[in-house]
Amino acid sequence: MRKCIFLFSIFFSLHSADAQTAKADSLIRLLGAMKKDTQYVRLLNLISEELSDKIAEKSLEFASQGLELSDQLRFPKGKGMSLNNISWAYYRKGDYSKGFDFALQALHINDSIASLPQLAISYRNVGAIYNSQAKYRESMDYFRKEMHIHQQLNNQLGIGRSLNNISFSAHRGKFKDSALIYAYKALQHNSKLGDKYLIAFCLRTLGDIYMDDGDTDRSIDYFSASVAAARVAKSNFIIETSLYRLGKAYQQKKQWGKSIPYFEEAAKIAEELGAKGEQSTIYKLLSQSYNALGDYKNAYRTQSIHVALNDTLFEERSRARLAQMQVSFETEKKQAEINLLKKEDEIQKAKISDQRLYSILLLIVVGLVLALWLVSWRRNQFKQLVNKQLRQQKEALEQASYQKDKIFSILSHDLRTPISSLSNVLHLVEQQSLSEDAFAKIRAALNKQISSLNTTLDNLLLWSKNQMEGITDISATEVQVYDIAENNRHLLMTAASQKKIAINNDIPLSVRLYADIHHLDIMLRNLLLNAVKFTGEGGEVNIRFSETPDTGTISVADTGIGMTAEQLNKLFKINTHFTTAGTKNEKGAGLGLLLCKEFVEANKGSISVSSEVGIGSVFSVTLPKQKNG
Missing domain, CATH: 1.20.5 (Single alpha-helices involved in coiled-coils or other helix-helix interfaces)
Incomplete structure (x- = not known):
């Protein structure tokens, strides 16, 4: 397989890397000699498509001109093309709310005029944005609709792109078998076509699949081949996303120095594309690599850039708006039926x-x-x-x-104490008043405080969001409980080993429950954190499972300090809930159990607790095995 990937790279390097850029430039020069009619609109959109994966801002500029001229000319087909290109440009910029808005407008127009090629693109755009919002089943459904149209039109390039998109969504949705099947279908199909962009895309997806599967060396081969193909295709988006994946792969191999050049180049391209969300992710990864190398100055610099970028992103508002626009679209489709009913009602009233x-x-x-x-x-x-x-x-x-x-x-x-401690230490480091030996001695304590601070901030943000908006983004599926428990067990092994606490996962591999995978992950993590916090040195935490025909119960049992009846009565209530220092004086905001209760109830389950002072506590979460209703 590595030999095959290497041959791909050689093949790509033999082609002109400037072909598509030259094509865009030549098309732009044609505009000056053309009359502003429908052909002018088509040329504007052709330029926009050519620039869509290279310079999103310029692509948006030409598509917007096409939309304005289409309205003036009353040219619906041109308007459908322009709306599609505007939607894709915003998607590439990471503005999913605007991208979804224009995608729905394009879908409505292209469906009404039966423009099948543009309707397929509208389906693709909606599917891509659903994918970015973690709605993977819906995303795959729209990509299949897109592929069905391409098959009707015998559009082989369109079929190749659809196969790429389906495999990508299947991978992100954790449908491993489907992801591999479609990825290899895409690689075979697109290799026959010789399209460098499509080949780069499916190579990147295969790299993702193998990296998630733990085969880091194989994933590096695929990502490297993807970068080579994308450079030939001049697709800045694929270049950037494959580069930062290469950096992550080298991070997994603990080769921190090798990861940095890939992240730096990826960050530069992401800035050119205006993709702030990906910029933020890349700078966070860069900070981790610099920190691992002991380059704390650059680690602090890149972390600061990550924080600044992250503050400008409003994913929750985008998701809320997406849901609102989707409802608006469905309402619009039914408006004709409502108008017909109104006419019949008027006739009846007259009688x-x-x-x-x-x-x-x-x-x-x-x-x-x-x-x-x-x-x-x-x-x-x-x-x-x-x-x-x-x-x-x-x-x-x-x-x-x-x-x-x-x-x-x-x-x-x-929050004040750990932040103050960190600020004081950073001040000492900047003033060179703290030796390396002294810094090494307090680093473990600082890491512990920062870890606690991160957990507290995560819980605080989740809890505050739930209080203001409610839990609205539930995406319940059939999930494998053992994997989630095992991931969290490994996540807490460091904290547990410091107290010589054994964490045992006794959940059978075959167990599956019907719940939102992210909510269940947060529930288990908080229950395990709570158990480790209140279990003394040399204790034990056990994750168990029991079931009835319709439900399953996950129990987290510890051999900790336990609780009194009075403390039990105060649990899960905002007006009476409390927080207690752990057996090693661990800090906490006390929001973990409140979050657990809210997420359990949102997933149509229940939570209970039993405890005895000096013996330990057992927290039990009961969830349905299948979708109710």
Whole structure:
């Protein structure tokens, strides 16, 4: 296989790397000699397509010109093309909210005029944005719709691109078998076509699959071949994404120095593309490599860039807007049916107008008799309603006060201390007042504080978001519980080993439950963190499983300090919940159990706890085995 990949790289290097750039330049020169008609619109969109994977901002500029001129010319086919290209440009820039908005507009227009080639592109754009929002099944459905149209049109390039997209979504959705099947189909199909961009894409997907499977050397071969192909295709997007994957692969091999050049080049290209989300990820990875090499100055610099970029991203708002736009689109499709029903209703109203007049007169007579009684009854109802609203407002204000107090408590106590400690140490390092030996002695304590700070911040952000917006992004699927438990067990082994605590995963490999995989991951992590925190040195934490025909129960049992009946009664309540230092004086904000309860209930499950002082505690999460209803 490595020999095959090497031959791919040699083949790509023999072709002109400037072909597509020259093509875009020549097309732009043609614009000056053309009349601004429908052919001018088509040329604008052709230029936009040519630049879409190289310079997203320029691609957006030409597509926007095409949209404006299409409106002036009343040229719906050109408008459909322009909307598709605008959607793709925003997707490449990482602005998924705008990308989804324009994709839906394009889908509506291209469907209404039966423009199959552009309709296929609209399906592709919607599928790509669903993929970016972790809605992988929906993403695969739209890519299959796209491929079906390409098959009708015998568009071999379109089929190759669809196969790439399906394999990519299948990989991200953890459908490993489907991902491998479609990736190799894509590689075979696109190799016959000789399209360098499509080959680079499927090589990158195969690299992703093997890296997730633990075969790092094989993944490096595929990513290197992908970069070589993408350079020939002049696809800055594939170059950038394959480069930073190469950096991650070398990080897995602990070859930190090798990873840095790939990250640096990837970050530069991501900046040119305007992809802030990927820039942020790359700088975070760069900081990890510099830190591992002991280059703390560059580690701090790149981490600062990551934080600054991350602050400008608003993924939660984008996801909320995507859902709103999707509902709007479905509503628009049904509007014709609603209008038809309104017309039928008007005809029916005309037929019974005489009967209504008679009924109205009769109702007036009856109404006069009941008027006094109705006035009295409504006054009483109004008073009851006002009182009820006042009670609800009082409860809401009390709840908001509890939440505000909790957030300020966390900010003033649980976050202030580790941040202050880190700030003092950094100041000493900058002033060169702290020797390497002294820094090494306090580094472990600082790492522990920072780890606790990260956990606290993650829980605080999740909990605050849930309080403001509710848990709306549930994507429940059938998940394998053993893998999630094992991943979290490994994640906490370092903290547990410091206290000589054994964590045992006794969940059978075959166990599956129906839940959101991310929610279940957060639940198990917080329960295990809680168990390790309150278990003394030399103790034990056991992850067990029991089941009924319809449900399964995951239990996290520890041999820790346990809780009193009074403490048990305070659990899972914002107005009475508390936080206690661990057996090694570990800090925590006390939000972990509140998050567990909220996520369990959002996934139609339940959580319970039993505990005995000095013996230990058992936290049990019960979830359905299959989708309910």
